[in-house]
Amino acid sequence: MFKQLMIASGTLMLAACGPVQTDSEVYQDGLVYCSEGNPEIFNPQLVTSGTTVDATSAQLYDRLLDYDAKQQQFVPALARGWQAFDQGRRYRFNLRENVQFHDTDWFTPTRTFNADDVLFSFQRWLNQQHVYHQVNGGRYPFFRSSGLIKLIEKVEKIDDYTVDFHLVQSDSSFLANLATDFAVILSAEYAQQLIAEGNPEQIDRLPVGTGPFEFEMFRKDFVIRYSAHEGYWREQPEIKTLVYVITPNANKRMLKLLTGECDVIPYPLVNELSQLDQDAKIQVGSSVSPNVSFWAFNTQHPPFDNVVVRRALAHAINRPAIIQTIYDGNARLATGMLPETSWAYSPVQQTYPYDPAKARELLAEAGFPNGFSMDIWAMPVQRAYNPNAHRMAELIQSDLAQVGVQANIVSYEWNTFRQRLVNGEHDSVLIGWVADNADPDNFFRPTLSCAAARSGNNRAQWCNPEFDQLLVDAITESDLDQRKHLYQAIEDFVMQQAPLVPIANSLRFQAHRDDIEGVELPPYGGINFRYARRVTDAPL
Amino acid sequence: MLRYSLRRIVLLIVTLWLLSLLIFSLNYWYPGDSLTNMTGIAINDTLAYQQAHSARGFDNGIISQYGLFVSHLFQGDWGLSLVTQQPVFAEIKPLLGATIELGLLAMLLAMILGIPLGVYAAVQQRGPIDRVIMGISLSAYSIPVFWLAQLFILLFAVKLGWSPISGQINPLYAIETQTGSILIDIWLSDTEFKAAALSDALNHLWVPVIVLAIMPLTMLIRIMRNAVLDVLQQNFIKAARARGLSDATIMFRHTLPNALQPVIRQLGLQFSVLMTNIVITEVIFNWPGLGSWLVKSIYERDFPVIQAGLLILASLILFVNVLVDLAHAWRYPQVRKEIDAE
Numbered sequence: 001m002f003k004q005l006m007i008a009s010g011t012l013m014l015a016a017c018g019p020v021q022t023d024s025e026v027y028q029d030g031l032v033y034c035s036e037g038n039p040e041i042f043n044p045q046l047v048t049s050g051t052t053v054d055a056t057s058a059q060l061y062d063r064l065l066d067y068d069a070k071q072q073q074f075v076p077a078l079a080r081g082w083q084a085f086d087q088g089r090r091y092r093f094n095l096r097e098n099v100q101f102h103d104t105d106w107f108t109p110t111r112t113f114n115a116d117d118v119l120f121s122f123q124r125w126l127n128q129q130h131v132y133h134q135v136n137g138g139r140y141p142f143f144r145s146s147g148l149i150k151l152i153e154k155v156e157k158i159d160d161y162t163v164d165f166h167l168v169q170s171d172s173s174f175l176a177n178l179a180t181d182f183a184v185i186l187s188a189e190y191a192q193q194l195i196a197e198g199n200p201e202q203i204d205r206l207p208v209g210t211g212p213f214e215f216e217m218f219r220k221d222f223v224i225r226y227s228a229h230e231g232y233w234r235e236q237p238e239i240k241t242l243v244y245v246i247t248p249n250a251n252k253r254m255l256k257l258l259t260g261e262c263d264v265i266p267y268p269l270v271n272e273l274s275q276l277d278q279d280a281k282i283q284v285g286s287s288v289s290p291n292v293s294f295w296a297f298n299t300q301h302p303p304f305d306n307v308v309v310r311r312a313l314a315h316a317i318n319r320p321a322i323i324q325t326i327y328d329g330n331a332r333l334a335t336g337m338l339p340e341t342s343w344a345y346s347p348v349q350q351t352y353p354y355d356p357a358k359a360r361e362l363l364a365e366a367g368f369p370n371g372f373s374m375d376i377w378a379m380p381v382q383r384a385y386n387p388n389a390h391r392m393a394e395l396i397q398s399d400l401a402q403v404g405v406q407a408n409i410v411s412y413e414w415n416t417f418r419q420r421l422v423n424g425e426h427d428s429v430l431i432g433w434v435a436d437n438a439d440p441d442n443f444f445r446p447t448l449s450c451a452a453a454r455s456g457n458n459r460a461q462w463c464n465p466e467f468d469q470l471l472v473d474a475i476t477e478s479d480l481d482q483r484k485h486l487y488q489a490i491e492d493f494v495m496q497q498a499p500l501v502p503i504a505n506s507l508r509f510q511a512h513r514d515d516i517e518g519v520e521l522p523p524y525g526g527i528n529f530r531y532a533r534r535v536t537d538a539p540l
Numbered sequence: 541m542l543r544y545s546l547r548r549i550v551l552l553i554v555t556l557w558l559l560s561l562l563i564f565s566l567n568y569w570y571p572g573d574s575l576t577n578m579t580g581i582a583i584n585d586t587l588a589y590q591q592a593h594s595a596r597g598f599d600n601g602i603i604s605q606y607g608l609f610v611s612h613l614f615q616g617d618w619g620l621s622l623v624t625q626q627p628v629f630a631e632i633k634p635l636l637g638a639t640i641e642l643g644l645l646a647m648l649l650a651m652i653l654g655i656p657l658g659v660y661a662a663v664q665q666r667g668p669i670d671r672v673i674m675g676i677s678l679s680a681y682s683i684p685v686f687w688l689a690q691l692f693i694l695l696f697a698v699k700l701g702w703s704p705i706s707g708q709i710n711p712l713y714a715i716e717t718q719t720g721s722i723l724i725d726i727w728l729s730d731t732e733f734k735a736a737a738l739s740d741a742l743n744h745l746w747v748p749v750i751v752l753a754i755m756p757l758t759m760l761i762r763i764m765r766n767a768v769l770d771v772l773q774q775n776f777i778k779a780a781r782a783r784g785l786s787d788a789t790i791m792f793r794h795t796l797p798n799a800l801q802p803v804i805r806q807l808g809l810q811f812s813v814l815m816t817n818i819v820i821t822e823v824i825f826n827w828p829g830l831g832s833w834l835v836k837s838i839y840e841r842d843f844p845v846i847q848a849g850l851l852i853l854a855s856l857i858l859f860v861n862v863l864v865d866l867a868h869a870w871r872y873p874q875v876r877k878e879i880d881a882e
Contacts, residue, residue, distance in 0.1 A: 026733055030712035201625075216714075220624055221836055222828050223711045243711040247826070252705065259697055261704050413839075 029240035031516065031532055034247040034262035038220055041136060043204040044182050045125060048141045050383075050434065050526065053181045054266070055244055058520075058528035059226055060102075061184035061209035064093055064118070065175065067438055069523045072343070074175055078113065078185055078210065088170030088478065093118070095161040100231035101187045102214040106206050109189060113210055115157040120188035122155045132191060135200045142182040142436065145446040145457050146173075172478050176439035181525040185210060212237045212530045221246055238518075238533035250382065257282060257511055263534075264512040264519050266527065267382055281514055287521040288341050289508035292334050292443070293385040293432035295376075295396065296459035296500035301427055303372060310498040312362035313428075314352035317399045321354075323504050326392050331506035336491040337433075337443045339505040341523070343480075344440035344487040351495065359403045371404030377421070377429040381414050384508035385432035392430055392503075422456030429459050430503075437524050440487050441475050448499065460499035467493055544869050544876045552862045559854050563847050564609050570843050574598075577843040578609065580620030580628070613851075619844035621837075628848045631833075636852065637720025638708065639829035643818055645745070646752035647811070654757045655803070658764025659796070665769060673761065681758040685817045689751045689824040696747055703747050706826035710744075713737045720828070748825045755817055756810045763806050767799040774798075801872050808864035812857050819853075 039055040040047050047053070064079040079093040099113035124132045125140040126149060143149045151174065153166040167174060177183065190208045194200050207215050210233065213226035224244040228237045245262065247253045250269050256262040258281075268284065297304040297313070304310060323331055338345045363371060378393035379386070386392065390411065397407040412420060421429060435442045445452065450468050452458035470493060474486035494500075510521050518531035567577045576582060579592045596612070597604040612618070618629040657673055664670040697705045708722040709715060715722070715729045715737060722741045731737055771777065772795060780790050819831030826832065834849030836842075869876050 026712045026736070027710075032711060219717065219828070221832070222707075222826070225711065225714065241712055241714070245707070245711055252826075255693075255698055256705050259701060259705055261707070261710070 026241075028534060030243065031239045031241070031263050031529065031534065032243050032245055032261065033264045033527070033529070034253050034256055034266075035224075035244045036246075036250075036253070036266055037248055038246055039218075039224070041204045042207040042215065042218070043136075043186070044184055045121075045140055045143070046137055046204060048145075048182075053526035055224060055526075056207070057181035057184060057526050058211070058530065059213040059242065060207050060211040060215060061186075062099075062211055063179060063181075063183050063185065064095075065179050067176065067179040067522075067524055069438070072438070074179055078118075082175075088172075088174075089167045091165045091167070091174065092158070093163045093165070095163065096233065097161060099210050099233045100229075101190070101210055102208050102229055103231070104206070104208060104214055106202070107187070107190045107193060107208050109187065109208075111189065113185070113187075114160045115163050116160075116188040117185055118163045119155055119157055120191055121184065121186045122152070124186070125149065126152055126155065131195060132200060132203070136204045141455075141457075142180070145452055145455055146177050146436070146442065147171075147445060147451065148174075148177050148183075169476060170478065171475055172483065173437070173439040173441045173475060176437040176442070179524075180436045182436065213242055234530075237530050239529060242529055242532075254511075257513070260513060262513075263516045264510060264527075264532075266510050267384065267387075268509055268511045269382075269387070282511055283514050284509060284511045285519070285521060286330075286507040286509045287523050288339070289384050289506065290339050290341060290435040290438075290443075290523050291383075291385040291432055291505060291508070292337055292339060292502050293383075293430070293504050293506065294334070294337075294459075294500040294502045295428060295430050297428045297498075298424060298426050298459075298461050299499055300424055300461045303366065303368065304427065306366050307497060308362050308366040309368070311352065312359045312366065312403070313400070313405070314498050314501045315355045315362065316359035316403045316405070317396050317501070318354040319501075319503055322392055322395050325395060326386070326388055327504060327506055330509070331504040334502035334505050337447070337494060337502055338440055338487065338491065342438075342440050342443070344484050346484070346488050346491070352498070352501065356399075356402050363403060363405075371406065373406040373408070374400075375410045375427040376407050377410045377417070377426045377431075379414065379417060379429075379431055380411050383432060383434075385434060385504070385506050386430065387506075389430045396430075421459060424456070424461050426459075431459055435524060440483075441471065444490060444494075445471055445475075448494065462497075462499035464497065467497075541870060541873075541876060545866055548862050548865055548869075552858060555858055556855065559851065559858075560610055560613065561606075563851055564606050566847060566850075567609075567843070572843075576622075578619055578847075580622050580625065580844040582622075618848050621845050622842045623837075623840050623845075628844050632830075632848060632852060634717045634720030635828065635830045635833050636856075637724070638722070638827060639720075639818060639822070639831060641721035641723065642745075642748060642752060642822070642827060642829060643811075643814055645749045646818075647756060647814060649749055649753040650756040650760055650810075653753075654760030655764050655800075658761040659768050659791070659799075661761065662765045662768035662772070663791075670765075674765070677758040677761045680754050681762075683754070685751060685755065686820050686824060688754060689748070689821055692747050692751055693824070703743050706744075706824070708744055708828060709737060709741045713740065717828075748821050748827060751825075752814065752817055752821050756814055759806070759810055759813070760803065763803055764799065767802045768795060771795045771799045801868075801875075804864065804868050804871065805875075808861035811860045811864070815853060815857055 035051065035054060037051040039052040040049060041052065042056050042060065044053050044057045062078050064077060065074045066077045068075045078096055078099060080096050082091055082093045084091055095115060095118065097112065101109040101113065103109060123130050125143050127133060140149065151167055151171050153168050156164040156166065158164055187208045191203055194202050212229055212232050214229050216225040216227055218224045223246065226242040228240045247256060250267065253262065253265045254268055254272060257265045297310050299305050319333055323333055332340065335347055335351055363369065376393045376396060378389040382388065390409065393409045397409060400407045411417065433443065433447050446457055448458055448460065448462060448467065449471060450463035453461055453463040470486065470490050474483055474490060477483045477486060508521060510519065510527065512519055515535045516532060517535055518533050520528040520531060522528060567574045570577045573583055575592060575596060575598055578596060581588045581592050583589055593599065597608040616629045620626060621628055661670045661673040693705055696702045713731060713733060715725050715731060718725050718728055726734060726737050726741055777790060777794060780794050819835060821827065822829045822831035823835050830849055830853055834846065834853065837845035837849060
């Protein structure tokens with residue numbers, strides 16, 4: 001017995017000390033992406049979290065149309081084409097034929113994609129009486145906050161490959177919203193099968209779509225596995241096995257990239273980026289992410305209901321210094337809500353330069369010559385728009401001390417944090433926004449409108465009817481130049497009222513091994529592995 | 541022996557009963573709704589909640605609630621995870637497999653290295669090699685596991701590139717999780733890359749096994765050394781020497797079997813220490829076992845999972861301790877007499 005154990009352990013140790021084997025085709029056709037967290041569910045309709053979008057939208061599903069950020073235009077996807085009728089109040093989509101759904105262990109499609117699937121995918125969240133509406137929560141946050149749920153009056157099937165969308169009013173952001181990662185197309189046939197089986201919850205847990213990859217398995221906290229969809233209607237993905245390894249720790253992600261255990265990682269730590277860049281085996285990619293980080297005041301809490309106080313605080317903080325410290329030069333000072341890459345961007349006239357003297361003056365005017373005490377909530381996670389909210393809060397804290405305002409930094413676990421924000425328990429918060437689509441409306445309506453204040457997404461709890469009217473004016477206008485002027489007015493209005501202080505527009509980073517090519521990080525939406533491939537001539 | 545075994549088993553049952561009482565009470569001490577904490581069914585899932593309400597006896601007193609709680613435990617209905625809404629009991633098997641695999645290998649390594657080293661140190665008592673072994677084992681004993689693990693990762697994975705940083709196997713190998721023990725799963729799987737997968741798994745395995753083995757290893761060396769020294773003082777060893785037996789015979793026939801007695805008694809205790817360390821090791825090496833599962837559930841306030849994790853880990857430690865005690869008493873009759881004081 002003893003001897004056997006000795007031998008067994010001996011072989012174990014011998015086998016273990018060999019070099020890491022990399023010469024099998026398993027590695028050649030596979031790609032490991034070390035993602036930063038678990039997806040909540042496998043259907044982006046139900047969430048707004050970027051982690052879930054990264055894991056699902058571009059991999060498992062397709063949309064009716066896609067947005068091509070390079071050419072700044074919409075391109076056909078599951079819809080071959082579309083036309084607008086009735087002054088933009090009706091859109092007709094001609095659907096693509098012979099599009100295959102995933103053929104998996106849990107579902108074998110008997111037909112290809114058609115109008116019924118479009119109807120099902122939209123009715124699910126539009127129609128509150130729909131059998132699937134309440135399944136897995138019944139909250140459709142993107143469609144609610146973007147106003148799409150109210151905008152679409154009905155979806156009508158004309159024939160098997162033609163669908164009409166009737167809108168309540170003309171809306172220039174409609175197509176942009178349909179091209180987002182959230183407006184995915186599910187299989188109606190699969191939904192029916194699950195109802196018959198009495199197991200509708202499965203639709204978002206064992207997903208079926210038309211996308212380039214099929215879902216294979218998910219083990220919470222460890223791994224998600226996808227395989228290439230053999231019958232994909234566009235070009236076949238080169239990667240045969242796509243694996244997401246869930247690695248929440250940013251340092252460990254970086255190390256695993258260095259050792260080659262990860263091929264691609266998101267959100268590398270900004271201050272170690274330069275160090276990563278020197279290593280020839282690693283390449284760092286960035287994309288201009290349409291985001292803005294801001295410091296929002298809870299305008300329901302005195303003294304932040306007073307616009308003079310808000311302006312004073314905006315003058316009190318040294319934003320250029322913050323950007324230097326936190327982003328290490330990888331971000332730009334935000335002049336307004338819109339980033340420079342948006343077509344509606346124009347420099348805002350009235351900004352808030354760093355001016356402590358002016359801040360004191362304004363505070364005195366507002367009746368606080370000796371300052372006051374307030375809370376700054378700093379989010380506990382890194383986001384593309386803010387890699388270190390806690391450090392930023394500390395910088396702001398010291399800036400505020402200069403003008404006599406005493407700030408306490410508050411933080412909670414991320415889910416609790418967001419829940420308490422929705423309840424409006426904060427004085428002020430350091431958070432931000434990543435746009436879901438290219439339309440400038442997406443920077444204002446989900447963050448600052450009265451509807452957003454009701455749903456809790458408006459971190460300033462700020463509701464101004466005048467501002468809402470401006471938004472409606474801008475969205476119903478279809479002339480581009482006119483819209484641009486209107487958004488300029490909106491920017492000026494936000495600046496003047498200062499419900500929040502925009503801080504930075506940053507880049508979103510992703511790092512990968514140098515033998516990986518074609519991982520797309522579109523400015524709007526999640527990571528895309530459709531064109532990813534491993535370059536063979538790199539020494540293995 | 542029978543009497544002794546019965547006593548141990550009764551003690552085990554009483555301890556398990558106390559454990560179940562504690563776990564049952566946790567449901568009422570945690571914040572939130574007790575029934576939700578117990579079953580993982582949210583209040584707003586009205587129908588399922590009503591069913592659980594009567595099935596768990598929440599219309600009746602606390603005694604019947606406890607009775608139903610225990611009967612559900614035995615039926616394998618351990619509630620749903622609050623986070624994933626999946627049955628907790630079904631998740632346990634692969635996690636337990638992964639934990640036992642890691643723990644068993646570490647324990648084996650500790651025994652295989654610890655016992656000979658301890659004996660050797662005892663034989664060389666006060667010699668330079670004894671001092672080196674004891675010095676190293678004392679310093680290794682003083683290194684906390686979480687630090688050692690990080691150190692090994694930096695050294696073996698990042699600096700030398702001999703092993704991967706974390707995980708059980710490169711996830712590109714499609715190994716289906718059946719038992720949770722990666723070596724057995726590879727054996728059972730139908731992958732065409734069995735040999736490559738096995739070597740990759742071993743590559744992932746050796747660093748956590750060594751990290752985990754260090755603590756029991758150092759303890760075993762010291763216990764073994766002292767035990768051998770004790771035995772060597774005994775009269776029957778002197779008698780054996782006087783009869784002219786060779787050193788080897790004395791060692792293997794007379795010293796070792798007797799010196800192993802305190803070592804075996806210590807194994808149960810060492811297993812408890814190992815289980816504490818395995819929690820830390822699993823978290824650091826991202827090992828899909830009970831420990832990392834328990835720690836994550838604590839972060840996520842997933843009460844049904846916390847309970848299941850506590851229950852399984854605690855019962856595992858209890859069972860192993862009782863088994864070791866029984867084996868010990870069966871092998872060394874004099875122990876039974878000591879305990880029974882007959």
